[in-house]
Amino acid sequence: MKASVLFSGGKDSSLSAILLEPFFEIELVTCTFGVLQVGEVASQAAEKLGFPHRILELDRQVLEDAYGLLIKDGFPRSSINHIHYAAVEQLASEKGVSAVVDGVRRDDRVPVLTIGQSRSIEDRLGIKYICPLKGYGRSAVDYLVNKYLIIDEGQSSEMIKADYETELREITRQRQDENIMRKLFPSHVQSHVIGRKK
Amino acid sequence: MKASVLFSGGKDSSLSAILLEPFFEIELVTCTFGVLQVGEVASQAAEKLGFPHRILELDRQVLEDAYGLLIKDGFPRSSINHIHYAAVEQLASEKGVSAVVDGVRRDDRVPVLTIGQSRSIEDRLGIKYICPLKGYGRSAVDYLVNKYLIIDEGQSSEMIKADYETELREITRQRQDENIMRKLFPSHVQSHVIGRKK
Structure with missing residues (x-):
């Protein structure tokens, strides 16, 4: 069975693909609104991992609705969740997609689907929604990342x-001043996969 | 790294071991209070799967406390959770154990550790607590079981x-009449692994 992994080029989605590789036929799928070249960035990481990769264009209106939520809330949580749910739903609705794979971990707070949303997508769309890292805490993930991936970290x-925050941040940057940007998106360390250990 | 899988001979713990096999050195561990020969039953299933297996004796007082909870509550939920937490804790405390693996699925309600209990065991005991099926719903589990396992089902x-219910049910049967037994333990379909598909 094919498993379509929502792929950001980060360590969690990469590790999810590696954990499923012995059991499924993996394809990596990166979602974009076309605001930045996130597809190309992810494509390079996918090549390093050795998995086939494709880009999925999401409806620009989803990003506009997410921006609206961001400005209303003053923080990106529900905004990112909104994009994530739309991405899972669109990928799950595609003909030929049997399993949608999400890199969420046990301790992640965003983006995360509720159990109800997970079941709803599985039941309505007839697919399997799999989160290989949902039962892994930080130390188990760190162990596997260190064993199988070469990563680069930065602010x-x-x-x-190629995550949902990148394009949301970009349209916010185009519309808001620097102070508001810093408040809405506090800088944090991000990882990017640059290779795979065999 | 060695991963010690809490093993009941059922499909979820078997599948958990299979999912981790490419990434960890697997051992199966069956907990018993010595009330029934559950260790032998599990040992046969482990042999069919091709993994090393051992038996872990739990403190009989844990079973007595669980029995107390069962009689107080009138249903086995917190009773089974009590035994499960003690089993995870005892296995995680063993010298030489680095990762404790639990076969819980996304939609299971019992036995299940809370995220707080999971973190507490990891932080206090310095181990990784991994639930490989926590991000899998029923249809994904059914697909993998059908692909990799041969199972036998019965009431x-x-x-x-070799699950916690078996011995708890046995001491309850020794102490209570049949009507109370049926009320406390409604019969349900259980699966038992009898082989592995290659």
Whole structure:
């Protein structure tokens, strides 16, 4: 069975693909609104991992709705969740997709689907929604990342990563001043996969 | 790294071991209070799977406390959780154990550790607590079970399985009448692994 992994080029989605590789036929799928070249960034990481990769264009209106939520809330949580749910739903609706794979970990707070949302997508769309790292805490993930991946780390404000935050941050940067940007998106360390250990 | 899988001879703990096999050195561990020969039952299933297996004796007082909870509550949920937490804790405390693996699925309600209990065991005891099926729903588990395992199904009241319910049910049967037994332990379908597909 094919498993379509939502892929940001980061360590969690990469590790999710590696954990499923012995049991499924893996394809990596990166979502984009076309605001930045996130697809190309992810494509390079996918090549390093040795998995086939494709880009999925999401409806620009989803990003505009997410921006609206961001400005209303003053923090990106529900905004990122909104994009994530739309991405899972769109990928799960594609013809030929049987399993949608999400890199969420046990301790992640965002983006995360509720159990109800997970079941709803599985039941309505007839697919399997699999989160290989959902039962892994930080120390288990760190162990596996160190064993199988070569990563580069940097501040989120300085790295282009193929996650939902990157394009949301970009349209916010185009519309808001620097002070508001810093408040909405506090900088944090992000990882980017640059190779795989065999 | 060695991963010690809490093993009941059922499909979830078997599948958990199979999912981790490419990444960890697997050992299966079956907990018993010595009330029934559950260790032998599990040992046969482990041999069919091709993994090393050992038996872990739990303190009989844990079972007595669980029995107390069962009679107080009138249903086995917190009673089974009590035994499960003690089993994870005892296995995690053993010298030489680095990762404790639990076969819980996304939609399971019992036995299940809370995220707080999971973190507490990891932090206090310095081990990794891994639940490989925590991000899998029923249809994904069914797909993998069908692909990798040969199972036998039967009513829980008629099968000896190496899970916590089996011995708890046995001491309750010795002390209570049949009507109370049926109320405390409604019969349900249980699976037992009898082989592995290659």
